[in-house]
Amino acid sequence: MLLSFAIRKCCAKHCVQLAKNLNVRGLATSSSQLFGRRTSQRFVNQTRGAKTNRKKTQNQEDDWKQRNKTALTYIAAAGVGMIGLTYASVPLYRLYCQATGLGGTAIAGHDGELVETMKPVKDRVIKVTFNADTHASLQWNFRPQQSEIYVVPGETALAFYKARNPTDKPVIGISTYSIVPFDAGQYFNKIQCFCFEEQRLNPYEEVDMPVFFYIDPEFDEDPRMAWVDSITLSYTFFEAKDGQKLPLPGYS
Amino acid sequence: MSTAMNFGNKTFKPRPPDKGSFPLDHFGDCKSFKEKFMRCLSDNNFDNSLCRIQSKEYLECRMERQLMAKEPLEKLGFKDLMDQPQAQNKEANP
Numbered sequence: 001m002l003l004s005f006a007i008r009k010c011c012a013k014h015c016v017q018l019a020k021n022l023n024v025r026g027l028a029t030s031s032s033q034l035f036g037r038r039t040s041q042r043f044v045n046q047t048r049g050a051k052t053n054r055k056k057t058q059n060q061e062d063d064w065k066q067r068n069k070t071a072l073t074y075i076a077a078a079g080v081g082m083i084g085l086t087y088a089s090v091p092l093y094r095l096y097c098q099a100t101g102l103g104g105t106a107i108a109g110h111d112g113e114l115v116e117t118m119k120p121v122k123d124r125v126i127k128v129t130f131n132a133d134t135h136a137s138l139q140w141n142f143r144p145q146q147s148e149i150y151v152v153p154g155e156t157a158l159a160f161y162k163a164r165n166p167t168d169k170p171v172i173g174i175s176t177y178s179i180v181p182f183d184a185g186q187y188f189n190k191i192q193c194f195c196f197e198e199q200r201l202n203p204y205e206e207v208d209m210p211v212f213f214y215i216d217p218e219f220d221e222d223p224r225m226a227w228v229d230s231i232t233l234s235y236t237f238f239e240a241k242d243g244q245k246l247p248l249p250g251y252s
Numbered sequence: 253m254s255t256a257m258n259f260g261n262k263t264f265k266p267r268p269p270d271k272g273s274f275p276l277d278h279f280g281d282c283k284s285f286k287e288k289f290m291r292c293l294s295d296n297n298f299d300n301s302l303c304r305i306q307s308k309e310y311l312e313c314r315m316e317r318q319l320m321a322k323e324p325l326e327k328l329g330f331k332d333l334m335d336q337p338q339a340q341n342k343e344a345n346p
Contacts, residue, residue: 115270115329120301145290150299156329157300158307160286178264190269191328192320197273207276208286212311214329 114216115191120154121220131234132161138239139167140201145208154217156191161209161235165201172200174240180232187219188231198240275319282313308333 128151130144145160165171175195179185194209201207211233219225277283289310292303300307308330314320325334 116326116331118329122301146293146298148298149293150297150301152301155301155304156307158289158310160290176266178266182264185264190267192271192274193269194274194276195266196268199273199276201276202278205278207278208280208283209276210274210286210310212274212328 115156115214118154118214118217120152121217122152124220125150125152126215126219126228127230128157128159129230129232130159130161131232133234133236134173135236135238138171138173138237140165140171140173140237142235142237151215153187153215153219156212156214159211159213159233161194161211162206163199163201163209163237164206165203168203170200170202172198172240173237174198175235175237177233177235180234181228183224184219184228184231187216187222187225188233189214189216195235271321271323274314277314277317277319281317282310282319285310285313304330304333 127148129148130146132142132144134140134142141162141164143162145162149157149159151157163173174197177190177193177195179188191212191214193211193213199209213233215231285306289303289306292306293300296302308325311320311325311328315322325331
C-alpha cells in the first residue's frame with residue numbers, strides 16, 4: 001500500500017514537472033506569436049549568469065556534503081563510544097562498589113594491619129546471636145555452643161559450633177554463612193572460621209568448630225547502623241560430593 | 253538463607269575468611285581450653301571482653317598443635333593482652 005502511494009506521488013511529481021516544461025515552452029511560442037517578441041531566449045536562460053549560478057549551487061552542495069560528513073562522523077563516534085562505555089561499565093562499577101562498599105561488597109583495604117591497630121569501641125555493646133542449619137540431606141547434628149555473645153566493635157571474639165556425625169560413614173560437609181541485618185554484613189569480618197572448605201567428619205565423630213571474628217570499629221560511625229544492636233550469624237552446612245569445590249564468593 | 257528468585261533485591265554475598273579455614277580438631281587436643289573458655293563465658297553472662305585471655309589461650313593451643321598457622325598474637329587483636337604482662341614484668345624488675 002505504501003509502495004503504490006509512493007509510486008503515485010513520484011508519478012504526480014514527474015507529470016507536474018513535464019507539464020510545467022511544456023507550459024513554459026507553450027507560453028513562449030504562443031506569446032511570441034502574439035507579440036512577435038523573442039522571449040524564447042529569455043525563457044531558456046531563466047536568469048542571467050547561469051554558469052556562475054550553477055557553480056554557486058555546486059559549492060553550496062559541496063559545503064552541505066562536507067557538513068553532513070562531519071556530522072555523520074561525530075554521530076558514528078558517539079555510537080562507538082556508547083558501546084565501549086557499556087563494556088567498560090562492568091569493571092568500573094565493580095571498582096566503585098569496592099571503593100564505597102555499597103551493597104555489602106568487600107571493602108578494598110581489609111588487611112591484617114587493621115586487626116593489629118584497631119581500638120575497641122567500649123561503649124557500643126553488640127549482641128551476636130548464633131544460628132546453625134543443615135541441609136535436609138546432611139545428617140549431621142550441627143549446633144552452636146553458645147546462644148549469644150556480647151562483643152564491642154574493634155575487639156576480636158571467639159565462638160564455637162559443634163558438629164556430630166551420627167552415621168557410620170564418613171561424611172564431608174561444606175558450609176556457608178549469612179548475616180542479619182544485611183547491611184551489617186560489611187562490618188562483620190571473620191579472621192578464621194570453618195566455612196567454604198570441605199570438612200570431613202569420621203563416623204560417630206564430634207568436633208568443635210571455632211569462629212574467630214571481629215566487628216569493624218567503623219560500625220560505630222555508620223549512621224545506618226545506629227539502631228543495630230544485635231547481629232545474627234547463621235551457618236548452614238551442606239553435603240559435599242567428593243572432589244566438588246564451592247566457588248569462593250566475591251570477585252577474587 | 254533467603255529464598256531463590258529474589259532477582260531485584262540485593263543478595264547477601266558471603267566473604268571468605270581473612271586467614272582461611274580452621275583445620276578440624278579431630279582428636280580434641282584443645283578441648284580443655286575450649287571448655288575453660290565456655291565456662292568463663294557462662295560465668296560472665298557471655299561477655300566476650302572478660303574472656304579474652306581464655307580465647308587467647310585456646311588459639312595458642314591450636315598454634316602449638318599445628319591446627320592453626322603460627323602468627324604473632326598482636327596480629328590477632330590481642331595486643332592489649334600482650335602489653336599487660338610486659339608492663340608487669342617491667343614493674344617486677346627494677
